[in-house]
Amino acid sequence: MTRTVPSRHHDIADDLRRQITTGSIKPGERLPSESGLADQYKVSTATLRSALAILQGEGLVEKIHGKGNFVRHRPRKIMYVGGWGTLDPWTAAETALRVTDQATAIEARGHLATLLRVPTGSPLTEFLSISYEGESPHSLARIYVPGGPEPTEALGNGPSYVRTEASFAVLNALSAELRETVSARLPTPDKASVLRINPGLAVLAITRIAADTAGRVLEAALLVFPGDRVEAVFTTHHVLDERQTQG
Template identity: 40%
Template sequence: MANRYEQIAADLRKQIEDGALPAAARLPSESALALHHRVGLPTVRHALNVLQAEGLIEKRHGRGNFVRAMGQKVEYVNDRTRRAAQPPGPDGSSLERALDDSSEVTVSCCEIRANDELASRMNVQVETRLLEFSYRGRRPKDEAPYSIVRSYLLYAMVAPTPTPLTSTASPWGNEYVHWLTAAGIELDHVVERLTARPPSAREAAELGISPGVAVIAIQRTSYDTHDTVVETADLVMSGDRVAAVYSTPCARTRQPC
């Protein structure tokens, strides 16, 4: 027989799945739930913790527990470098931007020195000058960004700072393709290593992630035609707001299967 907290969690879960408790609805107070189920507050809190860990509800300090709204996910697709390489339209837009036109992107840039990890990833000496570009993609209705991207380029390769850094940038930080092309560097291939994991404390705070929600973490490495690393990036995305979509070319048609 299930424990009482499991029964309470199951009852609330069913109400959420059936729509009796719709998205953004406030759950009854903990004391009301305890009275209804004839249990103590610790049992109710245990049940609510289970639902929060499953990503079904969120606790809002001083306001109570609410059903989490599951909106349409932003898609990260693996052919974005090809799309980013396409020339912009007459209005300055691009196919990639059109796919993300609901996003607000903030971009910043600073000069850093390569630490041991970045030096190893880019095959350069420690303390080599790099440019770090940070991108935060956010939907207007959300308080927190759904993705944070930090992209690294060799300072000597693209300095002075590429421009423009505007809100029309891609949330995935693909402007580097244009900058490399302008510097006479031809991009050959991109390797992406994807993992799903719990967020770090910093990531949870930056992305506004509720307990129980994982992040999609991608380490991107871009190579030129000489098999030299020309860019590396770390993409961290909220797992409940972003879907990673990958297509694989067929050998015969070279089109996505």
């Protein structure tokens, strides 16, 4: 019978995991440099990075470009309320989320023209919203609205603005119909990079289309949540026959 011998990078990951779970290395704390850890464990930098990749995949360690590797705060789940297109205020408040927004003027092309039911080349405003728990990205949304941005809104590479209301709510109050398509899938490389998650971690992707009574699309939103940080709740209200309620 062949016995599998744990590789060195698994041993290192086990040791670092133990230090994290026992509190020897606390949430938010920066780990020693990769070269320093490699010297400490007497391994190559490549082996050390393989160990860190395991912990990053487990959500225990987060690598921030130009800063180093940090112990992640334990992600707490928030609730996405289907039909309202927003985050539950109670769970969002518990995680102390803040949201950055940036508006950009673009043209409708490809799938965006199809989603918004507008001719190719029509002016759109894209709102890029990223929510953060502390300094860690929690979720992201790209919200598209027909027409150009208001003069007061940031354009192009202009500065983002920050709000403390953790919501990706429908922007137009005149919407009469809200259709949401929910799927679980692996993130694209760019989304994994923005959210600082392992590309192997499934995300909850929600496409939300808001339309008015005439069927004109008022907003198309593409929302992405790491699967370990959100629960989506949809409630259906049945309309009772008035004769039944009076019987």
